[in-house]
Amino acid sequence: DTGVSQDPRHKITKRGQNVTFRCDPISEHNRLYWYRQTLGQGPEFLTYFQNEAQLEKSRLLSDRFSAERPKGSFSTLEIQRTEQGDSAMYLCASSPSSGGSTDTQYFGPGTRLTVL
Amino acid sequence: AQSVAQPEDQVNVAEGNPLTVKCTYSVSGNPYLFWYVQYPNRGLQFLLKYITGDNLVKGSYGFEAEFNKSQTSFHLKKPSALVSDSALYFCAVRGFKSSASKIIFGSGTRLSIRP
Numbered sequence: 001d002t003g004v005s006q007d008p009r010h011k012i013t014k015r016g017q018n019v020t021f022r023c024d025p026i027s028e029h030n031r032l033y034w035y036r037q038t039l040g041q042g043p044e045f046l047t048y049f050q051n052e053a054q055l056e057k058s059r060l061l062s063d064r065f066s067a068e069r070p071k072g073s074f075s076t077l078e079i080q081r082t083e084q085g086d087s088a089m090y091l092c093a094s095s096p097s098s099g100g101s102t103d104t105q106y107f108g109p110g111t112r113l114t115v116l
Numbered sequence: 117a118q119s120v121a122q123p124e125d126q127v128n129v130a131e132g133n134p135l136t137v138k139c140t141y142s143v144s145g146n147p148y149l150f151w152y153v154q155y156p157n158r159g160l161q162f163l164l165k166y167i168t169g170d171n172l173v174k175g176s177y178g179f180e181a182e183f184n185k186s187q188t189s190f191h192l193k194k195p196s197a198l199v200s201d202s203a204l205y206f207c208a209v210r211g212f213k214s215s216a217s218k219i220i221f222g223s224g225t226r227l228s229i230r231p
Contacts, residue, residue: 004159042206042221043160091159103148103167103210105219107159 002026004108006092012114013082020078021111025094032075033105034067035091036060043091049075050097082115089113118143120209122222129197129229137192137225139207149190150208150219151181160206166190177201197229 005024013019025032030051035043046065048056051072061067064082069075079086089112093105119142129135141147148167152160164175171183181192190207207222 006159040223042208042223044221045219093160104150104162104165106162107152109157109159112157 004092004094004106006090006108006111008111009109010112010114012116014116015084016081018078018080019082019113020076021090021092021113022074022076023092023108024074025092026106029094029096029106030072031095031097031102032069033093033095034075034077035093037089037091037110038087046077079113082113084115087113087115118209118220120207120220120222122205122207122225124225125223126226126228129227131199131229131231132196135194135197135201135227135229137205137207137227139190139192139222140188141190141207141209142188143209147190148210149181149183151175151179151190151192152206152208152221153177154204154206154224163192163205199229199231202227202229 004026007022011019032049034046036046037043044060045058046061047067049069052069064080067077089110091110092108095105096102121140123138127137150165151163153163154160163179164173164181166173166183174180179194181190183190204224204226206224208219210219
């Protein structure tokens with residue numbers, strides 16, 4: 001069990017540029033979640049996949065945000081035309097859909113985005 | 117609507133003393149409750165959860181939490197604090213009938229343990 005990994009760990013970009021983040025969940029987990037965390041706040045839910053299906057999206061996820069999980073393994077989160085307000089830590093989490101730990105989400109280290 | 121409150125932004129405790137980090141929640145039906153810890157520039161690490169059963173839940177690193185249904189609380193405790201416990205702690209909740217995604221996090225409590 002290597003845990004949830006995210007890449008890159010840090011991203012600095014200029015306003016208006018597109019950025020893409022990757023998340024690799026724990027290998028046997030088929031549920032994957034994206035969250036956004038701003039300074040001084042708890043994580044806020046963005047979206048959720050079960051296998052390759054995107055089952056839920058938060059209203060926080062504007063049209064500039066898109067997430068995919070094409071093969072039900074890793075996921076990408078893309079932000080188009082970044083704005084300074086997008087600066088945050090983007091966290092990925094995964095959980096199994098069966099067994100005793102279905103309710104426990106395991107988090108990756110996060111990608112810190114800074115939009116200049 | 118689900119919500120969780122952590123009334124203290126910061127808790128300061130001397131090493132060796134007991135610590136409590138407070139959490140109260142609001143949810144329809146039975147709650148699922150969680151505590152996570154976050155170290156600087158890191159993701160969240162799962163500490164413990166309450167789903168059902170014994171109201172006192174034991175977790176990682178010697179932490180425990182007590183579920184109190186009448187007070188809608190789930191306070192995190194440790195009998196003897198360590199300097200290495202200094203971190204940001206998040207309480208989280210989801211309703212029994214909510215989807216797996218609907219975990220709501222509190223705003224966090226910064227725990228500072230002085231030597």
